[in-house]
Structures are given as structure tokens and as C-alpha cells.
Amino acid sequence: MNEFELIARLTKSLPTNHTVMVGAGDDCAVLDLGVAEKLILFKTDAVVEGVHFTRETPPEKVGRKALARCLSDIAAMAGTPTAALVTIALPENFDAEFIAKIYDGLNALAQEFGVAIVGGETTTNPERILISIALLGTVSRGKQFLRNGAKVGDAIFVTGELGGSLAGKHLDFEPRLAEARWLAEHFPIHALMDLSDGLAGDLRHILRASGVGAEILKTAVPIARAAKLRARENSAAKPPLIAALSDGEDFELLFTIASSDAVKLLDGWKKQFPKLKLSCVGKIVAGDGVVLRDRMGAYQLNTNGYAHFADN
Numbered sequence: 001m002n003e004f005e006l007i008a009r010l011t012k013s014l015p016t017n018h019t020v021m022v023g024a025g026d027d028c029a030v031l032d033l034g035v036a037e038k039l040i041l042f043k044t045d046a047v048v049e050g051v052h053f054t055r056e057t058p059p060e061k062v063g064r065k066a067l068a069r070c071l072s073d074i075a076a077m078a079g080t081p082t083a084a085l086v087t088i089a090l091p092e093n094f095d096a097e098f099i100a101k102i103y104d105g106l107n108a109l110a111q112e113f114g115v116a117i118v119g120g121e122t123t124t125n126p127e128r129i130l131i132s133i134a135l136l137g138t139v140s141r142g143k144q145f146l147r148n149g150a151k152v153g154d155a156i157f158v159t160g161e162l163g164g165s166l167a168g169k170h171l172d173f174e175p176r177l178a179e180a181r182w183l184a185e186h187f188p189i190h191a192l193m194d195l196s197d198g199l200a201g202d203l204r205h206i207l208r209a210s211g212v213g214a215e216i217l218k219t220a221v222p223i224a225r226a227a228k229l230r231a232r233e234n235s236a237a238k239p240p241l242i243a244a245l246s247d248g249e250d251f252e253l254l255f256t257i258a259s260s261d262a263v264k265l266l267d268g269w270k271k272q273f274p275k276l277k278l279s280c281v282g283k284i285v286a287g288d289g290v291v292l293r294d295r296m297g298a299y300q301l302n303t304n305g306y307a308h309f310a311d312n
Contacts, residue, residue, distance in 0.1 A: 025209070026146055027076035027193050028137070039144060041079045041137035045069045049128035053171070059098045060105030061171040062131070067109050069196070070135040071175035072251045076194040077146075078184035079139035081177070083116040087132040089125030102131070113177065143184045145192035145255070150210035154190055154256035154284040157265070160277055162199055162252065163244035164224030170249035180253060182272055187265055192255040199281075200245040200303045202254055203290060213287035216301065218294040221245065222279040245303050256284055 001009075011024040021039065022030035031040040047053060047066045067084065074081045086106065090099065110117055115135070159176055176194070183189050191206045199221070207214055218241065227243040238246070257265060262280060269278045285291070290301040 022144075022146060027073040028079070030077070030139075030144055035138070037141055038138045039141055041074055041077050041139055041144075042134075043070050043073045043137070044132060044134045045073065046130060046132040048130050057171065058105075059101035060108070062129075063102035063104065063106030064109045065171050066102075066131040066133055067106050067115070067135075068173060068175050068251070070133045071109070071113060071115075071177060072173070072194045072196070074135065074137040075175050075177040075180040075253065076192055077137075077139055077144050078180040078189075078192065079137040079144070079177075080181070081113055081115045081135055081137040083118045083136050084110065085134045086117060086120035087123070087130075087134075088120070089123045089130040089132075091125060091127050091129070094129070099129075102129075113175070140184075145180075145184065145189050146209075147191050147193050147206045148209035149189075150191040150206050150212050150256040150284050151258070152212055152284055152286050153259055155259045155262040155280050156203070156214060156216070156254070156256050156282045156284060157262075157278060157280055158195065158199065158222065158252055158254050159279075160250070160252040161222045161224040161244075162195070162250050163227030163240060163247050165247050165249040166243075167224075167226035167230060169224070169226070170251075173249070173251040175251065176253045179273060179276065183253075183255065186268060187257060187261055190256045190258070192253065195250045195252045195254050197248045198246040198250070198304070199254065200290065200301060201248075204304075206254070206256065207284075207288060207290070210284075211288075213285045213289050213291070214282055215285050215291045215293055215298065216282035218292055220279060220281045222277055222281070242303055245301070259283065 014024060016023055019031045019033055021032050028041040028043040031042060033040050053062045071081055159179060191210060193202055195202050203214055221244050223240045223244040227240040230237045231240050291298045292301040
């Protein structure tokens with residue numbers, strides 16, 4: 001049973017109440033707490049030593065990553081982060097200076113994005129460090145983006161380049177908060193999420209939620225230079241295209257929009273974010289699954305993204 005199969009089993013009969021507009025199954029929960037013109041976003045995420053970082057990772061980058069992962073999910077709803085709680089679980093032989101530096105990195109990123117750290121919890125955990133963040137945010141009513149709105153004929157876009165996470169991007173990525181809010185303000189985006197588990201896997205989340213399929217153009221996938229370099233230097237590394245499709249923790253935006261808006265979007269993006277690449281990688285089609293097209297034809301894409309508890 002992989003991560004997503006387990007989630008499906010655990011979330012079949014979760015309790016709910018009148019405040020819940022969107023529960024489990026999207027990047028954030030969306031709550032209506034009666035705040036004028038605003039909905040509340042609620043997100044939790046965790047990083048674990050040996051899975052998301054090692055003891056040799058600079059501690060400031062560990063703290064930064066712990067918060068940045070949650071910020072990326074707020075971006076996936078076109079929201080604004082507000083306040084966070086931090087739970088940290090430590091082995092008995094923890095290094096107090098190492099932990100303090102984790103907080104230095106976490107606090108620096110929080111200040112950059114105007115997030116208040118309002119408390120949390122400390123506890124013990126055998127052998128390894130675990131950091132869990134619970135983050136609140138807001139989004140204007142009617143401006144939240146979900147995964148279930150993709151329509152046949154939509155163009156599929158991704159920001160940045162993909163497949164570079166193993167070369168260090170997973171520690172230094174920039175949550176695309178400003179970019180997502182700009183999209184919400186200027187364009188009728190149909191579906192949006194962040195790329196935490198790879199394009200091949202995360203796109204399927206949108207497809208399943210929307211009841212559609214997708215066709216990806218092989219030559220349009222924006223492959224990170226780091227993925228190409230890694231493949232040249234290590235014969236056991238994934239081919240660059242497979243890395244771009246399947247490696248987790250790129251934390252770029254993946255979204256769909258009507259094809260009639262694509263040119264206007266690209267023109268506006270170049271003016272607003274000249275240093276960040278935006279690529280149209282394919283289109284939404286009827287049916288299900290993902291087809292990869294190249295000059296030789298089209299074939300079903302069997303590559304998946306990252307999933308915990310699976311053989312990745």
C-alpha cells in the first residue's frame with residue numbers, strides 16, 4: 001500500500017462540519033469561518049531526518065524547507081500565509097545548537113513572507129529529528145483554486161524547470177506565492193496545484209479530480225540543467241526526461257487554463273516574471289491517464305511521481 005492508497009483508505013469517512021468548504025484531497029483545507037471577503041486555508045506538512053534531509057544538511061536549510069513546503073501549498077490555492085505552529089520531535093542526544101539553527105532558517109523564511117510563528121510543541125522521537133508545521137492562510141472568496149476544474153481543451157502549464165531537486169533545489173526552492181496570486185488576479189485558472197511529487201504523479205491528481213485525461217509534448221517539458229548534468233556524470237541516474245517527470249520536490253506550479261487565454265498569459269508572464277520560465281507542456285483531453293507525444297507518435301505514460309511507502 002503506497003502513500004496515496006493509504007490516504008484514500010483513511011479519508012473515506014472523516015467527520016466534517018458546516019465550516020468545511022474543501023476537506024482532504026486538495027493542497028489545503030478551505031474553511032469558511034465567517035470572515036468577510038476571506039476564506040481560511042489550513043495546511044500541515046512534515047520533514048523527517050533520513051527522508052527529507054540528512055544530519056549533514058545545513059540546519060538553516062532544514063528549517064527553511066520545513067516551512068517552505070507548507071508555503072508552497074498555500075501558493076497552490078493562490079492564498080496568503082498568516083501564522084504557523086511548529087512541532088519538533090527530537091532524539092534524546094539532540095544538539096541544541098543544531099536545533100537553534102533550524103529555527104534560524106525557519107524564522108528567516110517566515111519573516112520574508114510575513115508569517116507569524118505563534119507556538120508549537122516539542123517532544124521526543126527515537127533516533128531522528130521530525131518537524132511538523134501547521135500553517136494558516138487566507139484567500140479572497142471566489143479566488144481559491146482547486147484541482148478539480150480542468151476542462152477538455154485546456155492548456156497545461158508549469159513554472160520553472162523540473163528534475164533538479166536532487167541537486168539541492170529541494171532545500172532552496174522559492175514558494176510561488178506571488179506568482180499564484182498574480183494568476184488569480186489576472187486569469188481564470190481552471191485547476192492549480194504545486195509539484196511536490198513530480199509532474200507525472202501530480203498531474204494525475206488533477207486528472208482524477210477533474211475526470212479528464214492529458215497529452216504531454218515530450219519536447220515541451222522544461223528539464224532542469226541539473227538533471228541533465230546528473231545523468232551525464234552518473235550512469236545510474238534517471239534519464240533527464242524521466243527525472244523531470246517523476247522526481248519529487250520541485251515545488252513549481254502546475255495549472256490549466258483555457259487554450260484561448262494561453263498567448264495572453266505567456267505575454268503577461270514574461271513582463272511580470274521575466275526571470276521565471278513558464279512552459280505550456282500539453283493539453284487536457286477527454287478520457288483518462290497521461291499520453292506522452294513525440295515526433296514518433298504518442299504512447300501511454302507509465303512513469304509515476306514520488307510516493308511514500310512505494311518503490312520509487
